[in-house]
Amino acid sequence: MIKITVDQKVYEALQKAFPKPANTAHRALAKYISVLETMLFKSLHFAATPLQRKYDLFAISLQQLANQGGQIGPAKLRVHAWLRNNNLNLVESVITGSNLTGSVSQCKLTKLVTMVDTLAVEDKILRSGKSDSEIDQYLCGDDFGNYQVLNLLFPEFKQRIKSEEIEELFDLVPVDKESVKSYIIWLTTESEKISQEKKDQALRQARIILAISSVMDGYYVQRKKPSAFGRMYYEGTSVQNINKELRRAVLGNCFEYDIRSSVVAWKMGWAKQYIDAYGQGKDLRKVFSATLNFLEDKADFMGTVQYFTFEDDSPVHKDLQPKLLKQAFTAISFGARQNTIGWQNESGGWTNPALVDIIKNGTDRERFLADPTVQAYINEQSILDTHLYELVKTTRRDLLSKSFLQTPSGRPSKSKILAYLYQHDETEVMDIVCEVAAQHGREPIARVHDAIFFKHKLSVDLRHDIEMAMQDRTKNPYWRLSHKQLERYEPRYLDLKMDEAAHKERIRLETIRAREHYSNLSVD
Known part of the structure; x- marks a missing residue:
């Protein structure tokens, strides 16, 4: 999930402009931030272009942000317009979109915003993890957060979609979750020949797949996007656009059959x-x-x-x-x-x-x-x-x-x-x-x-x-x-390794005590 923090002066300025009713400014800005967070999350769901990576840009429909970002005051002024008119924009357009081409604007966050991606992986946490449950809790998160990811990307499931509709709109892929966790650990702590940009993208995709499969009985959801050229594509993260190693981790032990040349x-x-x-x-x-x-x-x-x-x-x-x-x-x-x-x-x-x-x-x-x-x-x-x-x-x-x-x-x-x-x-x-x-x-x-x-x-x-x-x-x-x-990425089994290490330490200490005891007997 994406969480953004806004400079306090934005709250203060909005509160000063709209002091009544109480908390009006806080509620209005909270709604606007929520919409922006959702749009940022969906933008990150797609592979970043070289331009987006270079300038930290996000694909965002500013018109949609303005329409969905809420209104404030008796005149029903859009929050987005008020922020823009008062030089308090949270996002600014670098490349403006076009209704004619269907392209959305390429935007960057202003200095008034701090963004945190909760799906990002911190290697310090993985390196310091002492048990399987600790690592599992960090990588898989909780059901509430995972359902949030599912509902953001596939809101149809929130409406209790029927099985025939699922078959029409989506393809479900079984996920080897333990293999994906091991892949994340390997990619974060051991891989050396992968650029940081590609690593970050793969880690985010892996976390999304883990989150959704954790609340979908071990399956990942792919939204169908048939092409006029004849192929079936999928929106966002899918087995088609993830790298081959992550695909191997997701599918686990299996056999791939290709049409030769x-x-x-x-x-x-x-x-x-x-x-x-x-x-x-x-x-x-x-x-x-x-x-x-x-x-x-x-x-x-x-x-x-x-x-x-x-x-x-x-x-x-x-x-x-x-x-x-x-x-x-x-x-x-x-x-x-x-x-x-x-x-x-x-x-x-x-x-x-x-x-x-x-x-x-x-x-x-x-x-x-x-x-x-x-x-x-x-x-x-x-x-x-x-x-x-x-x-x-x-x-x-x-x-x-x-x-x-x-x-x-x-x-x-x-x-x-x-x-x-x-x-x-x-x-x-x-x-x-x-x-x-x-x-x-x-x-x-x-x-x-x-x-x-x-x-x-x-x-x-x-x-x-x-x-x-x-x-x-x-x-x-x-x-x-x-x-x-x-072949899948084999689980690390930290608990087993800890037990083995503890067992070896007990053997070592018992050996020392036995030698000391034997030495004392020899002296006597």
């Missing part, structure tokens, strides 16, 4: 149609040799490119090189430009091509783009992109006129249209995974776009059946599932 596999599903239409008798394997090598032996493909991209003079650590290449090929698959020169964007800022931001070292990037394998891959992806877009122009012309699939100038956006097609097909194929798994009594505990999580490992036969269904129903033979096991 999903966007590349999706595009290759259209390759045969391209060959039949334009190949003029060419062999599919020869036309798309690089892409097929990427799909069929990705380790060898990536290893070869890594060898010729990052030579001994590269400043990039070897452990980071595969990660950068993966990001680079993903960017190419989504239409990243080859050029290395940036451009001025519509807001007046400077935008670098995706590959420049991924492979920052110019020499490495030049070697990457000059590699014959990379060039072949880029060319093949371009062929498939063009083919898909031409299909849209002949068979799905309705997409060309959709405003959200157009550029700011009103022209159809090729990249947006391809993303629209891909995300709809991705959702369809993941629904097939869920359907076939459910026929065998297996229900997922969470979904993240092209990844799905099951509590227990799927058998080889079931995984084969799912892949066959994915391929047969979509007429795409390139769909495959890869999997990995996720």
Whole structure:
């Protein structure tokens, strides 16, 4: 929760302006502060932008704050307006929002306000914690505070929402609370390679998940936010936008199944149609040799490119090189430009091509783009992109006129249209995974776009059946599932460690006493 303290002179000035009835000023300011606290809390519920982090900004609708912040005096003057007119603002706009774009103002708190985030984690408390109950009480809080968090983020539950409404509006995710607590302790007291900004964000998300799951029978609530592009997103904190380690902590021991190289596999599903239409008798394997090598032996493909991209003079650590290449090929698959020169964007800022931001070292990037394998891959992806877009122009012309699939100038956006097609097909194929798994009594505990999580490992036969269904129903033979096991953060069990330490101390003291007794006997 967010608690703010306001400079006493604000109370005094409001009391002086509105002395009667008694306590009018105090009640009016308390209501205004309560509304502001709620808005600050909801702003922190979403991941902060670089601009917000740099200048300590909060996304706040000043119009909503003015409307909900209450009124005072016989003339029913809005408290927000009175504070502004008397230079006693509690918040001030740095970037003003717009009704036309739907954006809210980016605001900062004034010097008259001190804010305390009760969900922030103090490492001193965790380091000095002596027992499990002490740590648990600090991290989980009390039911009253947890219900406050739930009601602020999901007020529908305060109205005793019906089960069918819950299913329509939300997805519930089971939470391994002990694992999340251990993750918080690790992140606070042991992690060293995470920036403070990312650490603070992850800790806040973990505390929110703990608070809600503590009063929701071990489940965290995710508000559905379906996208016109076909994917299901969620508002605020969710298993989709938390970092992978926190996700592992939340879900605990489970198995993650991903569509292997999903966007590349999706595009290759259209390759045969391209060959039949334009190949003029060419062999599919020869036309798309690089892409097929990427799909069929990705380790060898990536290893070869890594060898010729990052030579001994590269400043990039070897452990980071595969990660950068993966990001680079993903960017190419989504239409990243080859050029290395940036451009001025519509807001007046400077935008670098995706590959420049991924492979920052110019020499490495030049070697990457000059590699014959990379060039072949880029060319093949371009062929498939063009083919898909031409299909849209002949068979799905309705997409060309959709405003959200157009550029700011009103022209159809090729990249947006391809993303629209891909995300709809991705959702369809993941629904097939869920359907076939459910026929065998297996229900997922969470979904993240092209990844799905099951509590227990799927058998080889079931995984084969799912892949066959994915391929047969979509007429795409390139769909495959890869999997990995996720392991929870094991509880620290401070009580057990204290008992073990106490036991060792008793043994030590008894050993000393026994030696002294034996020594005395020897002297006698």
